[in-house]
Amino acid sequence: MRFRYRYDGGMATTMGRRERKKAQTRQALSQAALRLFGEHGYDRVTVAQIAEEADVSVATLFAHVPDGKEALIFDDGAERGLWLVAAVRERPPGQPVLQALRRCLASRGPFSTDLPPELRRKRDLIVATPALREYSRKLWIAAEAALAEAIATDSGRDPRDMTVRALARYVLEIPDLAGAEPDPRAALDAIFDLLESGWPASPRPA
Template sequence: MPTTMGRRERKKAQTRQALSEAALRLFSEHGYDGVTVAQIADEADVSIATLFAHVPDGKEALIFDDGSERRIWLTAAVHDRPPGQSVLEALRRSMAARGPFTDDLPPELRHKRDLIVNTPALREYSRKLWIACEEALAEAIATESGRDPSDMTIRALARYVLEIPELAGTEPDPLAALNAIFDLLEHGWPESPGKT
């Protein structure tokens, strides 16, 4: 039986949406560093206290969700992959269709993506959200490979994958960089020619 949001939850979601839209609009017009929390609160017609009640992490968090959506699609990529597809290939394909790795985004999402990629504070906050998915991704990889999620190699693999957006996202060709990193993870470091 589906649950519907109550009045309080709807009001919170509307306020959060208004704050997010105000922040994105102001960041676009004045640059991230040119906007204060007070200006965002004023633009959204809420108090500063209300802004921090909805977004305690500050202005960096205003244009992001809480990271739960990211965890869901990462673990779904692992668990719901087609038969015969490796975990790494499933993660590669899923990541390649998102964020800085695709141009197949509606204009408003492309604009938001570009703002994040070009703003160090927003990129760092995004990285924080990626890394927060490490435990869930490690558990998914462990389940699919029949290994213990506390195994250091499983945790390391999850962390390496979650660092890809930060490492590759600002490269001149982010998708090529993503593919190069996944190739390295899948096939290992190639031995230099002439070395034994």
């Protein structure tokens, strides 16, 4: 019962030893994986090595990260979608939906400028590793239903309207699509311009 509310360095102060250890182990796994991936390349590192490095058994590793090897370095699975949904719901009056989404994406993910070098290395690793890139995309796409719901509510349409779902999907595809570009920000803007204005229907000349 003692020390339940002691300051613990920014972590939620209501966690008991149990949850604290859990979070510690999860982070140890994440860091071990990130270091080994960066050092030897994703496919030349086995989960056994990562478990060893984090000083846990392989079974424990999978207990902490049930989604498998790729999920190891993504400790933020579910939050991604919440950002975008919140961006739609809480945007200032007078602002169009797509503008809110554009701003939100611009500040997160691979688009934020002057990223700390640690995160920059992580981003480069993800972009350069097909398995990780695919999984990252999966995480974004997982928010499709929620984002579609938010957009539908906002525009007074049915949440299952295909136009709404497509828009949600297309927005969520942007990080994968533009993340590897030399100038991600410019790419981001180009794509949003396309989504806002559509593709000019220049007919083929005879």
